[in-house]
Amino acid sequence: MNSFVHAATDVWRWVDYIHIREKKLTLEQQIQWAQSLKKKGVPSNRIIMNGSDQLAKHGVFGGVHWGQAAIHSYDKELGRVDRLRVGVSVHSLEEAKVAEERGADYLFYGHVYASPSKPNCEPRGLASLAEVCTKVSIPVIAIGGIGTENIAAIRTAGAKGAAVISTIWTSNNPELAAASLRRAITNSQKYAEPGR
Template sequence: MSKKELHLISNGKQSLEQFVDLAQQVYEYVTAIHIREKQKTARELSDWVERLIGAGVPREKIYLNDRLDVAWAAGVAGVQLAYHSLEPSVVKRRFPRFRVGRSVHSLQEAKEMESQGVDFLLFGHIYQTGSKPGLAARGIESLKEIVEAVSIPVIAIGGIKVCHIEEIIAAGASGIAVMSGIAGAEDPRGKAKEYMQAMVGE
């Protein structure tokens, strides 16, 4: 079985100090840390990257949401693109070494993004979550449908708790992305370890 991915996503509410502290606790157990801070400037985001690296987070685990400019300047692993971001095909053509993720919310979008050459998809939200208030969850069946329709890794996101891992992995996902499940845990390091262990079936 290939290694499963655990992505931690920043929630736009924590200070730099809080997020660095969180990342420092969990980075050994996660495969990717996404800086998703829509209100921050390029300079601020680049400070976030430098502080994470200074705290021991490997550059190869850091992804910038949307901001190819910051990702490129900081020399991190890649970018997580959204519908309003640059087209993945453009990014891949200019920056083939970047690992490019794309957030998708339908089967059609997933297929289109695969054809644009993205490296992985984030699909959600699978379960009801306070991080996406007022929007109906897409459910495990739609995750299964997408996994079956594409051949690139699909990472599940949205409301994921440790108790959901079994059905997510059974649906064929290559991993999960989590915001509140780790950031809101009493022991984030222990929780990240639990998520990862549940995925690899330990």
């Protein structure tokens, strides 16, 4: 936990959200991590946690993020979880449409490129990312193998942002890695504006 908290404290100013994604953690451990981030100055509304609707009761973060298993077992609209920001990981257009219909605020779609966290899985690629982006009306965040070198490509495909793991968390300088990603995103926005 200490290395995560230290790195998150260094990078939070450069990223929109810090996502606590450690699937092996219990609910109590996730809450401890979130509270540690808050104590180090990370605003609670910038903390997103993998989880269940139980997280809404603790109020130490800005939203929850669910995988596909949760969306199919949850019997209410997603967007009604005490109006927390709710994200869902999806891997196909069909899953994206279901998540949108159930009230997700945003989607993680991927993995787009080859990724160390998915070593034996074929990447879905830019064409499938673009299809999902054009067929849903909520923001799609690309995940999987994202680095500064492919930010422009995912933005051109329609992604509103990027979720990264190894680009920041395995870097010797997480803050520099996060700042470089932010610059790449800013530059891709400039070139996407009409008349530039």
